[in-house]
Amino acid sequence: MRILTQDVMNRVLDVVDELEISREAITVPLEMSGPGSVRRLARGKLEITLPAEDEALEAFLASLPGAIAALGSEPA
Numbered sequence: 001m002r003i004l005t006q007d008v009m010n011r012v013l014d015v016v017d018e019l020e021i022s023r024e025a026i027t028v029p030l031e032m033s034g035p036g037s038v039r040r041l042a043r044g045k046l047e048i049t050l051p052a053e054d055e056a057l058e059a060f061l062a063s064l065p066g067a068i069a070a071l072g073s074e075p076a
Contacts, residue, residue: 002032002052012048015064021046036060038067046071 009028016026026046036051046068051060 004028004030004032004050008032008050008057011061012050012064015061019065019068021068038064038071040071 012026012028013023016023025044026048027041028048028050032050032052034049034052035056037047037049039047041047048064051057
């Protein structure tokens with residue numbers, strides 16, 4: 001089990017800030033697991049689960065803007 005560090009969280013927030021998404025509109029679980037994922041929760045927040053492996057983190061962060069865009073805008 002790998003736990004999210006402040007350094008990694010800051011990198012996620014850099015991506016979110018670049019996309020001009022409110023930090024209040026995301027949630028990031030403390031446990032980093034699997035290959036990582038992005039999904040929209042029932043109330044519209046984005047849940048960003050980070051990958052467990054260091055080698056996958058760079059690619060995941062690079063693909064994050066596209067993954068968020070693929071989810072579309074927040075439901076009404």
